[in-house]
Structures are given as structure tokens and as C-alpha cells.
Amino acid sequence: MNLQVKQRIPLKIKRMGINGEGIGFYKKTLVFVPGALKGEEVFCQVTSVKRNFVTARLLTINKKSKFRVEPSCSIYEECGGCQLMHLRYDKQLEVKDDIIHQALNKFKPAGYESYEIRHTLGMEQPEHYRAKLQFQIRSFGGQIKAGLYAEGSHRLVSVEDCLVQDVLTQRIINRICQLLNTYKVPIYNERKIAGVRTVMIRKAQATEQVQLIFVTSRDLRLTALIKELTAEFPQIKTIALNVNRSKSSEIYGDKTEILWGQETISENVLDYNFSLSPRAFYQLNPQQTEVLYSQAVAALDVTASDDIIDAYCGVGTIGFAFADRVKSVRGMDIIPEAIEDARKNAKKMGFSNTYYEVGKAEEIIPKWYKEGYRADALIVDPPRTGLDEKLLETILQYQPEKMVYVSCNVSTLARDLVKLVTIYEVVYIQSVDMFPHTARTEAVVKLQKKEC
Numbered sequence: 001m002n003l004q005v006k007q008r009i010p011l012k013i014k015r016m017g018i019n020g021e022g023i024g025f026y027k028k029t030l031v032f033v034p035g036a037l038k039g040e041e042v043f044c045q046v047t048s049v050k051r052n053f054v055t056a057r058l059l060t061i062n063k064k065s066k067f068r069v070e071p072s073c074s075i076y077e078e079c080g081g082c083q084l085m086h087l088r089y090d091k092q093l094e095v096k097d098d099i100i101h102q103a104l105n106k107f108k109p110a111g112y113e114s115y116e117i118r119h120t121l122g123m124e125q126p127e128h129y130r131a132k133l134q135f136q137i138r139s140f141g142g143q144i145k146a147g148l149y150a151e152g153s154h155r156l157v158s159v160e161d162c163l164v165q166d167v168l169t170q171r172i173i174n175r176i177c178q179l180l181n182t183y184k185v186p187i188y189n190e191r192k193i194a195g196v197r198t199v200m201i202r203k204a205q206a207t208e209q210v211q212l213i214f215v216t217s218r219d220l221r222l223t224a225l226i227k228e229l230t231a232e233f234p235q236i237k238t239i240a241l242n243v244n245r246s247k248s249s250e251i252y253g254d255k256t257e258i259l260w261g262q263e264t265i266s267e268n269v270l271d272y273n274f275s276l277s278p279r280a281f282y283q284l285n286p287q288q289t290e291v292l293y294s295q296a297v298a299a300l301d302v303t304a305s306d307d308i309i310d311a312y313c314g315v316g317t318i319g320f321a322f323a324d325r326v327k328s329v330r331g332m333d334i335i336p337e338a339i340e341d342a343r344k345n346a347k348k349m350g351f352s353n354t355y356y357e358v359g360k361a362e363e364i365i366p367k368w369y370k371e372g373y374r375a376d377a378l379i380v381d382p383p384r385t386g387l388d389e390k391l392l393e394t395i396l397q398y399q400p401e402k403m404v405y406v407s408c409n410v411s412t413l414a415r416d417l418v419k420l421v422t423i424y425e426v427v428y429i430q431s432v433d434m435f436p437h438t439a440r441t442e443a444v445v446k447l448q449k450k451e452c
Helices: 089-107 167-182 223-232 286-300 317-323 336-348 361-370 389-398 410-420
Strands: 008-016 022-026 029-033 041-049 053-063 117-121 132-140 143-149 156-158 196-203 210-216 236-243 256-261 265-269 272-276 307-311 328-333 354-358 377-380 402-407 424-432 442-449
Touching (some): 008 089, 089 410, 089 424, 117 286, 143 167, 167 210, 167 223, 272 317, 272 336, 286 317, 286 402, 286 442, 307 317, 317 328, 317 354, 328 336, 328 361, 336 354, 361 389, 377 389, 410 442
Parallel strands (some): 307 328, 307 377, 377 402
Antiparallel strands (some): 008 041, 022 029, 041 053, 132 143, 196 210, 265 272
């Protein structure tokens, strides 16, 4: 490879990469160019040289894609939270189809060439869809700002008008910054000052109820701020404090305390209502969650005699869609607050055939099997890291007849399928666009145990 850092080269973009970058070849060398689109002819500058590829910065576009659009967000390039806003939305969905193909081609699970990959299900209005924000709080010259770290850096980009963030949650975080200034609340920095470091705000789509968490590195008195904030925004129903004294990249500490209001907010999905405590996981795009869960329900195809395990169950939302149509549903999660919510939600909905336990799926499932419980069907909805190795071994050992894998990271999905397809047939993969304008997509995989 003869390319050098800072070298300027012409390039024709052949396809899009899994992170939304344009990909081309310069004298047989693979080149990744963020911001470039398939079919474009560009001039770029090499920024790093690796063993098998180089990355480059887009300088000029000599031949523009007819699908290129002007991003509506003023901080699109600076923020880096979205990667595809410069591509027309229907073409973004095609990119997400291809991202699944690329992930499968990289890991090559048996028979992947013949998998049915269904076209990504998108949104009619792909703006202001994020019902949850988790912004870092920092002080700049005495002015407090909230936002996200620029990609690959520890530099905070102030976000005051995000195109994909829910409008109400954005208004609330903007007001919180003003109040933190007004009441001289200490703000955390990595060197010496302890104080507020992160704010999480979540809105329930169905009820417009809002909950928020102040994450701080020490105990703080926020009484006056809370009084003013809740008077201005009656939608706020819960304010909590989480103390995280660690200097690691972990957002939360172990304990979350309710400072004001009720313990949970109320949300709906499909045809049922459930409660969410501040730390409990729930999808951040409520509108597309309806689509995602509908696809999961259709894929599992249950009967009245089925016993189901819902791994990584959170507050129980996916499992509840099956509870009135099966013999039993059991779920587990490592967050105690989520399991408490799941139990309360099940009781509120009148389900007597559900059971929830705190713990890791790879430890809980073998324990249940030793106690005599047998699952006919399995739902897994893991974090971006994919299935734990021990859980994969557990699934292959106990082999439920049918399975649905809900994935938020198609690379770890493809990796996990390498082992799963030794036992299961991939019936189809249905992609759902939970994150418009980003290079991420969610996928529902229907798996059926192979006949011996």
C-alpha cells in the first residue's frame, strides 16, 4: 500500500459501508469516506492508513448522487449522531437492507446466501422520533450546555434543536441548562469538579408523561430547580437522582433515588398499557416499537400450549404480547427495577401465567430447566454486544422449537447466527428502521428448529 496520510486522491464510491460511509477502491486499496454516497465521484484526503484499508476525509464532490439531499440539521456534520441524513430517506432504507447483507457476508453463517431478507420497514415522518435523550452536561466559560460527544472524541457538541429528538424532551433539557446556571448547580468535569454529569429524559408517547434522572458525582440539593421545572412542565411526573462517583465511561451508578413525583410513568404498546421506572429499558422510538413488536409477534407464531422464555425481558413488553395466548411466559433481566416493573405490569394486566426473575439469562435458564421448566419458544432481545457466549451454549443445549431474535446490531446478530444455524433454520430476517438518519437498524429474525 503506497497511500500516505494527508495524500489527496480521486475516488469513485462503489457502495455504502455498515457505518454509513462511502466505500471505494484506489489502486486496489479499500478506502472509507464518511459523507460520500454510492455512485459519487469525489476528491478526498487520507486521514489514516491501516493494514487492509485507509480512511479519508471528503474534500469535494465532482459527480453528485441524485439521491443526495441537504441535511435539515444545522449541526449534522459536527454532532455525528446521525450518519445518513444527506441521503434521501427511501434510499436510507435500501442501505439498511444492504447492511444486513454485508454483516452476513462477513460472518458467513451456513446458508446465508439463501436467507430471505425482507425490505426495511421505515417511517412516514422520520423526524423527532427519539422519545428518550441522554445528554452530557458540561460548563463552557460559565455557560452550561447539554449535548453529545463528537464522534471519536471527548469534545461535547451542544445540542439545542435536534431534528430526531422529541420536541418536548428537547425543550425540557434546554430549560434545565438555564436553571442549572440560575441556581449555580455544580457541574462535573474530569479533572476536579464534582456535580451534575448527565441528564436522562424520557417521554411516554401514549400519555405524554415525562420522567428524568439527574446523574451526579455527588449528592446535590436540587429542590428549587425541581420546583421551578415541574411548575413549567406539568408533563413531568418523576425526577430521580443517580449518584455515579466512578471515573469510568459507565453512565449510571448502582442506586437511583426518586427525588420528586411518582415512581413510574405509563406507556402503551400494541393493545396494552405498562409502567416504566426511570432506569428500566424501553425502546427509544415508540412509533416504530409498535412495528417491531408486531413483527416479533408474527414471527413467533405461538399456540395456547406454548411455554415461552423472554430473555433480556426489560419491563416485560414483548412477552406481554403473548401472555394471553400461551400457557406461560417467563422472563429475566439484570436490572432489578425492570423486573419489579415487569411483575407489577403483569399483575396490573391480570396475567397469572407470568414469572420474572433478576439475573443473567445464561444462569437463570439452566436453573429453570433443572427445576423442570421447559420452553417451547424463546425470545431474545440482547444489547448491542449480542448474545452472551454462555447463553448461546445454553440455547444450543436446550433447543426450544422456535425462536425470535430481535437485534439492534446486525454485526453481532450475524456472528451469533453462525452457531444458531447449526440447530435452527433462518426462516426470514425483517429489518425495522428504529433509527432514521443513522446507519443503525433493528432486525427481527424468525428461527425454527431443524428437523432431525
